[in-house]
Amino acid sequence: MRRATSHCRPGRRCITGKIKSGTLLIAQGAHLPAGLQYESKPFVDGWTVVRNLDPHALDQIVRREGWTLFYIAGVVEMIGLGSDQRKASDKALKSIIKSLNGRKFNCLEVTDVSAKRFLGVPYVKVGVHWRHIQEGLVLFAERDPSQANRLSQNPNAETRAKENDVTEQWRQSKI
Numbered sequence: 432m433r434r435a436t437s438h439c440r441p442g443r444r445c446i447t448g449k450i451k452s453g454t455l456l457i458a459q460g461a462h463l464p465a466g467l468q469y470e471s472k473p474f475v476d477g478w479t480v481v482r483n484l485d486p487h488a489l490d491q492i493v494r495r496e497g498w499t500l501f502y503i504a505g506v507v508e509m510i511g512l513g514s515d516q517r518k519a520s521d522k523a524l525k526s527i528i529k530s531l532n533g534r535k536f537n538c539l540e541v542t543d544v545s546a547k548r549f550l551g552v553p554y555v556k557v558g559v560h561w562r563h564i565q566e567g568l569v570l571f572a573e574r575d576p577s578q579a580n581r582l583s584q585n586p587n588a589e590t591r592a593k594e595n596d597v598t599e600q601w602r603q604s605k606i
Contacts, residue, residue: 450520450557454541455481455489456528461537463564464496475525486540486562493564501570503561506542511555516546523557535571538562 457463459477469489471479481489493500507530511523524541543558563570 451544453485456539458537464498466496498566501563506558508558514553516555519555536561536563538564
């Protein structure tokens with residue numbers, strides 16, 4: 432796992448404020464390990480900014496609890512226009528959150544925040560990677576947290592049950 436050591440990439444202006452490279456956001460109400468304690472500040476529509484953990488520290492805590500912090504490949508980038516860099520970066524990040532479109536990720540990591548100009552118009556580009564915190568090693572394996580114990584005890588039970596249902600339907604259609 433890559434640990435964010437610097438908040439600015441070489442050759443780019445650093446933006447100071449609450450959103451910077453290494454910032455984590457977690458969805459409110461997400462099913463999280465009991466031992467994960469963090470300070471947060473509300474950001475937008477059900478998302479909070481984590482104030483006291485960086486990505487590496489979050490990963491260590493999640494692993495210690497026996498859970499997994501997934502890193503979803505592929506950067507998602509948005510642009511926020513405006514001369515106020517803080518507001519522009521917030522706009523870009525809010526657009527990224529809106530683009531989630533029903534995907535079930537419960538965490539994101541800001542990997543790039545850079546201020547630029549195009550034809551004299553200032554803008555901020557924000558890049559993120561979606562993250563997801565869950566029990567188990569298979570992404571989205573459990574659809575319902577209440578089924579977690581049943582599936583972890585016998586991971587093939589659900590598959591066998593579906594196969595039995597299909598087999599029974601086939602037998603019924605032959606009668």
